[in-house]
Amino acid sequence: xxxxxxRRAELDDLxxxxxxxxxxxxxxxxxxELLKEFPDVDATGYERAAAAILLASLTEEPMPESLKQRxxxxxxxx
Amino acid sequence: xxxxxxxxxxxxxxxxxxxxxxxxxGLVWSLARRFSDSTADAEDASQEIFLExxxxxxxxxxxxxxxxxxxxTIARRRLIDRLRSKKRRPQTxxxxxTHFPEEDTSVPVAMxxxxxxxxxxxxxxxxxxxxxxxxxIVEGMTHSExxxxxxxxxxxxxxxxxxxxxKVRKLLEQTEAAND
Numbered sequence: 540x541x542x543x544x545x546r547r548a549e550l551d552d553l554x555x556x557x558x559x560x561x562x563x564x565x566x567x568x569x570x571x572e573l574l575k576e577f578p579d580v581d582a583t584g585y586e587r588a589a590a591a592i593l594l595a596s597l598t599e600e601p602m603p604e605s606l607k608q609r610x611x612x613x614x615x616x617x
Numbered sequence: 618x619x620x621x622x623x624x625x626x627x628x629x630x631x632x633x634x635x636x637x638x639x640x641x642x643g644l645v646w647s648l649a650r651r652f653s654d655s656t657a658d659a660e661d662a663s664q665e666i667f668l669e670x671x672x673x674x675x676x677x678x679x680x681x682x683x684x685x686x687x688x689x690t691i692a693r694r695r696l697i698d699r700l701r702s703k704k705r706r707p708q709t710x711x712x713x714x715t716h717f718p719e720e721d722t723s724v725p726v727a728m729x730x731x732x733x734x735x736x737x738x739x740x741x742x743x744x745x746x747x748x749x750x751x752x753x754i755v756e757g758m759t760h761s762e763x764x765x766x767x768x769x770x771x772x773x774x775x776x777x778x779x780x781x782x783x784k785v786r787k788l789l790e791q792t793e794a795a796n797d
Binding site (some may be wrong): 551552554555556558559560561569574581583584586588589590591592594595596597598599600601602603606607609610611613614615616 | 631633634635638642643644645646647648649660663664667668671681683684687688690693694701716729731732734735736739750751753754755759760775778781782783785786789796
């Protein structure tokens with residue numbers, strides 16, 4: 540039986556891995572179990588860190604106007 | 618304080634959709650191009666991402682980060698899923714550059730506090746950790762692909778990724794706490 544500290548570390552490990560590669564079904568289940576055991580853990584913290592890293596490396600280019608118009612038209616209520 | 622664009626979209630403000638496009642279309646397009654191998658693919662991805670943004674706007678919580686980070690999180694998830702499903706199919710289309718302007722109109726993404734914190738955290742990492750994070754997060758490689766590319770054991774790559782992400786996350790949390 541693993542200790543609570545070990546399970547907390549396992550949760551952290553799964554949260555990091557989930558950001559960079561798909562978890563298999565058993566791992567996804569385990570992640571859900573651990574998130575229930577540790578409800579105060581911020582499950583999205585590593586995703587936000589990954590987003591910030593991506594933003595830090597990005598240079599922005601304007602979206603083609605025709606694509607903008609299509610996306611905007613799709614967003615209008617029918 | 619005025620509601621954010623995403624909060625306005627969640628409230629049903631139709632003018633906010635245009636404002637969101639004006640503010641974030643370049644970001645979404647640049648991310649889509651980074652993770653796509655054709656113009657058509659980048660266009661499809663951009664449409665999917667914005668559909669997801671409209672559906673998810675109500676989940677935006679300004680205490681958890683900027684709108685740019687929220688949108689990048691959505692975009693990254695969608696683009697990684699598309700990348701992984703495409704790896705199961707052969708690539709046949711050559712990248713088409715005809716839609717891209719000849720002159721360089723690219724600009725760095727606006728430097729919010731999270732981006733500055735991420736840059737600071739990345740700069741403080743050991744070079745091998747930084748390399749693993751860039752290959753995994755920015756290039757979308759799996760741990761196995763990174764191990765193959767760098768020649769390092771898979772276990773080492775996983776450890777470097779975990780420790781690097783922990784350091785970046787910690788600095789971001791410190792930055793968020795300082796801004797509260």
